[in-house]
Amino acid sequence: LVRRRGTVACRAVASSIDASLVVVVHGGGASNISADRKERVREGIAKAATEGYNTLKAGGSAVDAVERAVIVLENDPEFNAGCGSVLNVKGDVEMDASIMDGRDLSAGAVSAVRCVENPIKLARLVMEKTPHCFLTGHGAEKFAADVGIPEIPVEKLITERNKKHLEKEKLEKGAQKADCPKNSGTVGAVALDCKGNLAYATSTGGIVNKMVGRVGDSPCIGAGGYADNNLGAVSTTGHGESILKVNLARLALFHIEQGKTVDEAAELALNYMKSKVKGLGGLILVSKTGDWVAKWTSASMPWAAVKNGKLQAGIDLCETKTRDLP
Numbered sequence: 095l096v097r098r099r100g101t102v103a104c105r106a107v108a109s110s111i112d113a114s115l116v117v118v119v120h121g122g123g124a125s126n127i128s129a130d131r132k133e134r135v136r137e138g139i140a141k142a143a144t145e146g147y148n149t150l151k152a153g154g155s156a157v158d159a160v161e162r163a164v165i166v167l168e169n170d171p172e173f174n175a176g177c178g179s180v181l182n183v184k185g186d187v188e189m190d191a192s193i194m195d196g197r198d199l200s201a202g203a204v205s206a207v208r209c210v211e212n213p214i215k216l217a218r219l220v221m222e223k224t225p226h227c228f229l230t231g232h233g234a235e236k237f238a239a240d241v242g243i244p245e246i247p248v249e250k251l252i253t254e255r256n257k258k259h260l261e262k263e264k265l266e267k268g269a270q271k272a273d274c275p276k277n278s279g280t281v282g283a284v285a286l287d288c289k290g291n292l293a294y295a296t297s298t299g300g301i302v303n304k305m306v307g308r309v310g311d312s313p314c315i316g317a318g319g320y321a322d323n324n325l326g327a328v329s330t331t332g333h334g335e336s337i338l339k340v341n342l343a344r345l346a347l348f349h350i351e352q353g354k355t356v357d358e359a360a361e362l363a364l365n366y367m368k369s370k371v372k373g374l375g376g377l378i379l380v381s382k383t384g385d386w387v388a389k390w391t392s393a394s395m396p397w398a399a400v401k402n403g404k405l406q407a408g409i410d411l412c413e414t415k416t417r418d419l420p
């Protein structure tokens with residue numbers, strides 16, 4: 095009964111403050127997405143945002159919401175994270191992920207992990223069950239085993255599309271350039287819950303044809319994302335080396351700290367990265383007041399946002415679709 099009363103109370107509160115709940119997700123800064131993939135990408139991104147929002151509506155925290163949204167995208171082979179991760183120079187998968195709780199700045203990250211289905215779950219466990227913020231490679235995988243996350247064969251994460259992508263990349267050698275937005279598909283989410291807590295999660299297979307052991311921006315707090323209840327939450331995507339150099343997520347929040355709007359902050363941070371190191375990318379940002387933005391300098395970036403029970407989603411600059419959630 096107590097539990098039920100607790101749940102009912104939470105629902106009652108939630109219904110009057112549903113308006114304050116926000117979830118935004120991205121599916122990675124990208125070059126043009128082919129017409130046959132567009133529909134699948136659009137569906138995947140909408141499903142992730144809906145999952146995050148429903149988690150908040152059911153009383154889940156911002157951290158729960160971003161984790162759940164990112165798991166949906168890690169499990170979708172259309173995106174470069176979890177199953178569907180791009181391949182390194184050896185044809186292997188090495189994944190990076192991070193998560194942060196804006197309440198107290200607690201953070202968890204893993205890098206270069208190979209045989210786990212959902213790196214974002216592992217990142218959250220690093221945050222909650224270790225005295226550290228960041229575990230890498232074998233240590234991260236040993237920790238996964240210790241906390242009961244099953245080891246899966248790496249083949250389960252590899253798709254035919256990514257095998258072809260690697261072959262093509264070896265011939266063209268373009269994807270590692272800062273201004274070449276081929277490294278598509280990294281996923282991320284930001285959320286604001288009914289208690290005013292903010293969180294972000296980012297997960298990726300990195301960049302195709304990368305060196306073994308290369309770590310990008312996605313697991314690095316301040317680059318791949320940041321969340322602070324006093325400011326906002328950000329998840330980034332794009333050329334990892336450029337994002338690391340400018341600390342893109344924290345840079346965007348610095349502009350919020352300076353009084354800029356979410357739109358101005360995103361624009362200033364992305365333009366700085368472009369002009370300073372020629373890096374292309376994108377980001378999603380939600381402020382502590384629930385204003386949000388999705389912005390990119392790459393050709394496109396699949397995104398979806400839910401606020402006030404309305405789902406908005408888009409891939410290219412010219413189109414945004416809106417629908418009511420049931």
Ligand SMILES: NC(=O)C[C@H](N)C(=O)O
Pocket residue numbers: 122123174277278279280298299300301309310311312330331332333334335337
């Ligand atoms: N698509 C991406 O966002 C790639 C990721 N930022 C990385 O460089 O690892």
